Amino acid sequence: MPNPADTIAKVGVKRVLTGLGLLVVALLAVAFILGILSLRYTRDIVSDDFQQQQLILARTTARQIEDGMAFLRRELKILGYSPAIQYLEDVAWANRMRVSFDELARMGVVAISRIDFQEDRAGKAYTLDGDGSHIVEQDFTAAPEVIWARDPENRGRIYQSDIQVQQRGNFRTPFMTLATPVYEESVDESHPKPTGRLDGVLMFKVDVSKFTGNYCGPIRSGRTGYCWVLNIDGIFLYHPEREFIGDDAFVARGRRNPVIKFDQINEIQKTKMLAGEEGTAQYVSGWHRGDIREMEKFLAYAQAHIGLDCPYTMLNRGTLETHERRPGCTTIWPVAVVAPIDEVYGTIHSLYVRQFLIQGILIFALICVAMGIIYYELRWSRELEREVDRTTQDLKRSREQYKSVVENARDFIFSMDGKGVFINVNTAASRAFGLPARAMAGKRLEEVLLPDDAAAMLVYLKDALNSGQSFEIKAPLRIRDRVYWLSTHFIPLFGEDGRTAERVLIMARDITDRKRMEEQMAQTEKLASLGTLAAGVAHEINNPLGIMVGFTELLLDRIPPETKDHELLKTIERQGLNLKKIVENLMTFARQPAKHEEYTDVNEDVENVLRLVQNTLFTKKIEVETRLGKGLPRVRADSSELQQVFLNLINNAAAAMPEGGRLTVVTKINPYSHMVEAILADTGTGIPREIADRIFDPFFTTKKVGEGTGLGLAVSYAIVHKYGGNIRFETRADKEAKGGPTGTTFFVSLQPAAVRTVGAEGERRAAGGGGS
Numbered sequence: 001m002p003n004p005a006d007t008i009a010k011v012g013v014k015r016v017l018t019g020l021g022l023l024v025v026a027l028l029a030v031a032f033i034l035g036i037l038s039l040r041y042t043r044d045i046v047s048d049d050f051q052q053q054q055l056i057l058a059r060t061t062a063r064q065i066e067d068g069m070a071f072l073r074r075e076l077k078i079l080g081y082s083p084a085i086q087y088l089e090d091v092a093w094a095n096r097m098r099v100s101f102d103e104l105a106r107m108g109v110v111a112i113s114r115i116d117f118q119e120d121r122a123g124k125a126y127t128l129d130g131d132g133s134h135i136v137e138q139d140f141t142a143a144p145e146v147i148w149a150r151d152p153e154n155r156g157r158i159y160q161s162d163i164q165v166q167q168r169g170n171f172r173t174p175f176m177t178l179a180t181p182v183y184e185e186s187v188d189e190s191h192p193k194p195t196g197r198l199d200g201v202l203m204f205k206v207d208v209s210k211f212t213g214n215y216c217g218p219i220r221s222g223r224t225g226y227c228w229v230l231n232i233d234g235i236f237l238y239h240p241e242r243e244f245i246g247d248d249a250f251v252a253r254g255r256r257n258p259v260i261k262f263d264q265i266n267e268i269q270k271t272k273m274l275a276g277e278e279g280t281a282q283y284v285s286g287w288h289r290g291d292i293r294e295m296e297k298f299l300a301y302a303q304a305h306i307g308l309d310c311p312y313t314m315l316n317r318g319t320l321e322t323h324e325r326r327p328g329c330t331t332i333w334p335v336a337v338v339a340p341i342d343e344v345y346g347t348i349h350s351l352y353v354r355q356f357l358i359q360g361i362l363i364f365a366l367i368c369v370a371m372g373i374i375y376y377e378l379r380w381s382r383e384l385e386r387e388v389d390r391t392t393q394d395l396k397r398s399r400e401q402y403k404s405v406v407e408n409a410r411d412f413i414f415s416m417d418g419k420g421v422f423i424n425v426n427t428a429a430s431r432a433f434g435l436p437a438r439a440m441a442g443k444r445l446e447e448v449l450l451p452d453d454a455a456a457m458l459v460y461l462k463d464a465l466n467s468g469q470s471f472e473i474k475a476p477l478r479i480r481d482r483v484y485w486l487s488t489h490f491i492p493l494f495g496e497d498g499r500t501a502e503r504v505l506i507m508a509r510d511i512t513d514r515k516r517m518e519e520q521m522a523q524t525e526k527l528a529s530l531g532t533l534a535a536g537v538a539h540e541i542n543n544p545l546g547i548m549v550g551f552t553e554l555l556l557d558r559i560p561p562e563t564k565d566h567e568l569l570k571t572i573e574r575q576g577l578n579l580k581k582i583v584e585n586l587m588t589f590a591r592q593p594a595k596h597e598e599y600t601d602v603n604e605d606v607e608n609v610l611r612l613v614q615n616t617l618f619t620k621k622i623e624v625e626t627r628l629g630k631g632l633p634r635v636r637a638d639s640s641e642l643q644q645v646f647l648n649l650i651n652n653a654a655a656a657m658p659e660g661g662r663l664t665v666v667t668k669i670n671p672y673s674h675m676v677e678a679i680l681a682d683t684g685t686g687i688p689r690e691i692a693d694r695i696f697d698p699f700f701t702t703k704k705v706g707e708g709t710g711l712g713l714a715v716s717y718a719i720v721h722k723y724g725g726n727i728r729f730e731t732r733a734d735k736e737a738k739g740g741p742t743g744t745t746f747f748v749s750l751q752p753a754a755v756r757t758v759g760a761e762g763e764r765r766a767a768g769g770g771g772s
Contacts, residue, residue: 043345047298050344051280054221054300054337059278061227062304062335064215067436068107069306072178072204072211073158075100080180080202083188085114087199093126094133101128103447108211109204110175114182115140116200117150129205149181149201157181160308160331163208163231165246172246174208174237189741209245212238216335221298224289225339229304232332234274240289257286260294268299273334278302288340296341307331412486412508415493418465420445420458423503434480450478464490465501474511485515538583545583549576599753600639602667602676603628609646610665613654621660629668635676635750636723642750645716645727649680649746652713656684656744669752675725676752681745686733695729725750 079085079100084092097112104112111129113136125136140146148159159179165172182202184195212229216238219227228239236244236252244252249269253262264283272279280300288295307330406413412429416422425433425440433440433448445454460473470491477484488508492501552573559566610624617624635642653663661683670677687695696717720727731744 046344047341050222050339051298051300054225054298054339055278055280055302057219057221057227058300058302058335058337061215061219061337062302062333064438065212065229065304065333065335066306067438068211068215069304071436071439072104072107072109072206073308075104076158076178076180076202076204079112080182081186083186083191085202086182086184086186087191088114088116088126089190094128097128097133104204105130107214108207108209110207111205113203113205114200115143115146115203117198118200145177145179145201145203149179150198152198155181155183155198158308160306163233163235163237165235171242174231174235174246176206176208177203178206179203208237212333219337221337221339222343224343225298225337226289227335227337229336230269230273230334232274232330234269237333253286257292260284260286262286265299268301269334273301273303273336276303276332282341285338297338298341298344299336299338301334301336304333304335305331306333410510412510413506414440415503415505416445416461417503418461420454420461429508432479432484448479453477460488460490461504464492464504468492468494468501477508483512484510485512487511541579542583545576545580549573549580552576598636598638599634600637600642601634602632602642602678602750605639605643606646606665606667606678609643609650613647613650617650617654617663620654620657622654622657623660623662625662625664627664627666629666632667632669632676633752635725635752637719637725637750638723641719645719645748646678646680648713648716649748653680653682653684653744656682656686661743670749673749674752675749678748678750679745680748681743683741683743686742686744687729687731688733692731720748720750723751 079096082096083089084096093114097114101109101112111127113128114126116124116126123137123139125138125140127134127136144161145159148154157180159177161177161179163174163176165174167173179201181198182200184191184197184199187194208231216227216229217240219225221227226240228244229237230249231237234249236247236249239245241256244256250266253260253265262284264281265285268281268283272281278301280298282296283299285295285297286292288297407427409426410428412426412432414422414425414429422440422443422445425437427437430437430440435443435448440448445457449457456475457477464471470489473486473488473490475486475488477486477488486508488506491505491507493503493505494500495502552569556566556569556573559569606626606628610626614624650663657663664679664681666679666681668677668679669675696713717727726749727746728749729744729746732740732742734742
């Protein structure tokens with residue numbers, strides 16, 4: 001007979017096993033139910049996170065479109081201020097347009113046109129497009145841009161046309177026009193006096209699909225999601241499906257797949273997107289990147305405020321936080337980012353299938369240690385979360401401090417790769433290059449620097465990468481027609497292995513002012529040494545020279561004038577007097593500057609000198625044009641010495657025009673330095689570059705022996721600086737002009753008797769209409 005105790009034991013074991021089995025089944029059931037609930041909850045969370053990410057993409061793209069539109073308007077205004085565009089100078093207008101077109105073409109600008117309103121060129125449009133520069137002749141009087149530009153109220157404003165859809169081959173392309181009136185306001189050598197009159201209108205023709213595609217095309221949401229853009233009329237400005245561009249969004253989808261109803265997306269477009277709202281939604285679509293079937297998609301949408309009266313950057317804080325449209329803003333471009341829902345859910349489902357299989361195998365083994373693991377995991381997780389939060393806050397503060405230091409630094413700080421491509425640029429460098437920091441990223445050196453400078457910079461980059469060592473270079477660099485003297489440090493940045501230099505950090509300090517000061521100090525020291533030498537030579541020569549001239553005069557009195565000896569003595573006397581004049585110039589140059597309080601009238605001194613040399617200038621066929629400013633204050637200078645300065649400059653100008661020419665003399669108040677300025681400009685041969693730095697050196701002259709001493713400009717320099725003034729020049733010689741006009745312009749700046757503030761209108765009256 002079976003032992004009752006054994007039976008009881010077996011029953012107990014059976015019950016225990018049954019209980020354990022039921023417990024396992026119950027646990028599996030609970031795990032399955034919790035898994036289903038967790039799947040739904042996770043799907044909702046992932047969906048919401050994915051939609052928020054898509055919304056961030058849509059907002060970012062909208063802001064980039066706004067920044068790009070602001071850049072086009074700014075470039076239009078900058079181009080409109082160019083003298084070559086305002087005055088339509090031959091050849092120069094096309095070259096100036098080409099400089100801007102090479103950059104703007106990548107942003108969708110297909111043509112730059114300048115319509116002229118002047119009678120001799122009315123009805124002509126000077127155009128540069130992909131086919132080159134050409135002139136179009138037709139009647140533009142009815143063009144809306146022309147009508148708008150002729151209104152004086154629109155001076156300095158930007159015209160922005162509505163979207164115009166044009167058929168180009170098998171596809172439609174949306175275009176828009178940006179325009180600004182052109183007034184003759186700028187000044188150059190050919191146009192020293194701007195008239196301020198309306199001269200025409202400058203226009204950009206923009207391919208809107210290419211413009212928006214620059215920002216929307218690269219967008220990828222998930223694996224295959226994409227971006228599209230509408231205008232306020234519901235026209236597709238950009239869409240990955242090329243035949244949709246330029247078509248009505250409300251009918252294009254139905255034409256593509258008429259079986260599916262697109263009521264959802266049409267309603268969203270009408271009541272949300274075109275109403276200026278931002279948000280997320282879901283809708284039914286009929287295709288996705290070649291996959292033609294009915295499917296649901298996630299949608300996130302934002303607004304690009306591209307109107308002239310309501311840019312996003314002008315919205316107040318409350319409007320920014322709610323992403324609302326500014327009251328009165330009607331010119332918006334809705335930006336949408338979409339992705340199929342099954343791409344997001346498919347990843348979640350596959351993850352949970354694997355999870356359930358693992359749970360079914362390991363649930364029994366893990367049940368015993370689950371509580372202990374959970375307990376310690378929770379403790380460790382809480383501690384880890386606190387540590388991560390502390391580390392995250394520290395890293396965030398450190399990154400913000402570093403970013404603030406770099407962005408606010410006065411030095412140019414940027415990083416580049418070995419191919420000369422910009423990676424990051426700080427604010428100071430982006431301002432110097434004239435482009436936003438975002439626009440600089442990805443650009444090559446050749447796009448922002450002259451070829452020689454770009455090649456030299458690329459050599460330094462490769463040296464830093466190959467050697468792995470930091471070094472410093474002090475050299476000039478031309479950026480946007482301005483020469484900077486830079487102290488540049490090249491610092492290689494290593495990759496994760498710590499051995500391979502992948503990028504180069506460049507820190508450049510502008511030492512232009514210090515370099516100029518060093519050069520001035522060297523010039524001052526040189527002049528001081530020459531002055532000391534000149535003083536000694538003058539004193540040593542003056543006494544015997546006076547005796548020689550005196551005895552010559554005695555001999556002349558004793559010898560009859562008609563004899564040969566008398567003629568020889570006159571020659572000796574003439575050369576002695578010339579030598580005495582040289583000694584006097586040396587004494588003037590070597591004399592230590594003294595503090596003078598004499599004041600003189602610049603206009604009177606100029607007129608006195610011109611009356612003195614008018615016969616000489618007339619004989620040499622030199623035409624004189626004077627524009628003397630009225631009401632100029634008296635200046636600190638001796639009248640006779642100042643007339644000597646003007647006489648030297650006028651004589652040099654006459655010598656530079658052996659075949660005749662034009663001498664222009666202007667006096668005015670410089671609006672920036674508030675000093676009285678005398679400008680003497682000739683149309684002579686100019687000063688070659690190789691000797692331009694030496695013209696103020698004593699005894700330096702290009703004249704033949706006996707024609708000049710080389711002290712005229714040196715003495716003039718000493719006189720002007722003695723009274724706290726300044727003298728400088730601009731020149732263009734035959735080699736540099738390349739067939740264009742040549743000549744030299746001297747600027748003599750003198751301290752006024754009393755400092756006064758001159759307004760814009762006062763400057764014009766004081767300058768008497770003159771210009772340099």
